[in-house]
Amino acid sequence: MAFKLGIASIALMACSSAFSAVTIAVPEEIKLLAVNDQQIRSGLFSSAQQVKVNAGENVINLRYQQYFEHHNGAHDILKSGVITLKTPILQDGENYRLALVNPPKDFDAAKEFKDQPSVGLYNQKNQLLVQQTGAKANSTGWLGGSWLNKTVDTTQNSAAVNQPAAVYTAAAVLPSEKTTSVTLPTAKQTQGKEQQLIQLWQQATKAERQKFMSWLAEQAN
Known part of the structure; x- marks a missing residue:
C-alpha cells in the first residue's frame, strides 16, 4: 500500500508540469x-x-x-x-x-x-x-x-x-x-505535501489516474 501511495504521490507531484x-x-x-x-x-x-x-x-x-x-x-x-x-x-x-x-x-x-x-x-x-x-x-x-x-x-x-x-x-x-535557489523541505512540510497528494489522488477520476500512471511509466523509459 505504501509503495502504491508513493507512486501516486510522485505522479501527482509532477502532474502540473506533465500536463502544462x-x-x-x-x-x-x-x-x-x-x-x-x-x-x-x-x-x-x-x-x-x-x-x-x-x-x-x-x-x-x-x-x-x-x-x-x-x-x-x-x-x-x-x-x-x-x-x-x-x-x-x-x-x-x-x-x-x-x-x-x-x-x-x-x-x-x-x-x-x-x-x-x-x-x-x-x-x-x-x-x-x-x-x-x-x-x-x-x-x-x-x-x-x-x-x-x-x-x-x-x-x-x-x-x-x-x-x-x-x-x-x-x-x-x-x-x-534562469537563477534557481533550492530549499530542501523540512520533514513536516514533506508530510503535509504527501497528505495533500494522497487526497488529490483519492479525488482524481479513473481517467486522470490513468494519465498520471502513463506519464510515470514514460519517465522510467
Whole structure:
C-alpha cells in the first residue's frame, strides 16, 4: 500500500508540469514534421493550425512549404530542407506563433527563399524570440531508415545539419538566464505535501489516474 501511495504521490507531484502546455500557432507556409522527436502526421496541404507543446524548451523540426498556382493553370509546390528550431523557455499557458522571416512575395522570390528560409518564433506580444535559418547545403538522411519505428520516405527531406546558429533576442528566456535557489523541505512540510497528494489522488477520476500512471511509466523509459 505504501509503495502504491508513493507512486501516486510522485505522479501527482509532477502532474502540473506533465500536463502544462503552451500553444504555438503555425501558418500554412510552415509544415511541422516533429516536436521533440515525435513525428507529426498531416496531409499534403497543411492549413493554419495550432500545436500544443510542453512548457520549457522544445525542439521543433519543420520546413517551408508553399503552393503556387500560375496563370496558365499550372502549379508548383516549393519545399525547403528540414529546419531544426530550438525554442527558448516557453512559459506555461502562453501563446506563441511561428512565422516566416521576410517571406517571399512572389514565385521567383520563393524559389530563392526555399534554399535557405528563415523562421521566427514570436510571443503573444508579437516580440521575436528566436530566428532560425535553414542550412543551404541539403543532404538526405534526417528521417532516413526507420524513425520512431516507422518507414519514412526521405526523398523530400534534408538533414538539418550545418544550419546557421539560431539568433535569440533579448525577449527570449534562455536556460542560462534562469537563477534557481533550492530549499530542501523540512520533514513536516514533506508530510503535509504527501497528505495533500494522497487526497488529490483519492479525488482524481479513473481517467486522470490513468494519465498520471502513463506519464510515470514514460519517465522510467
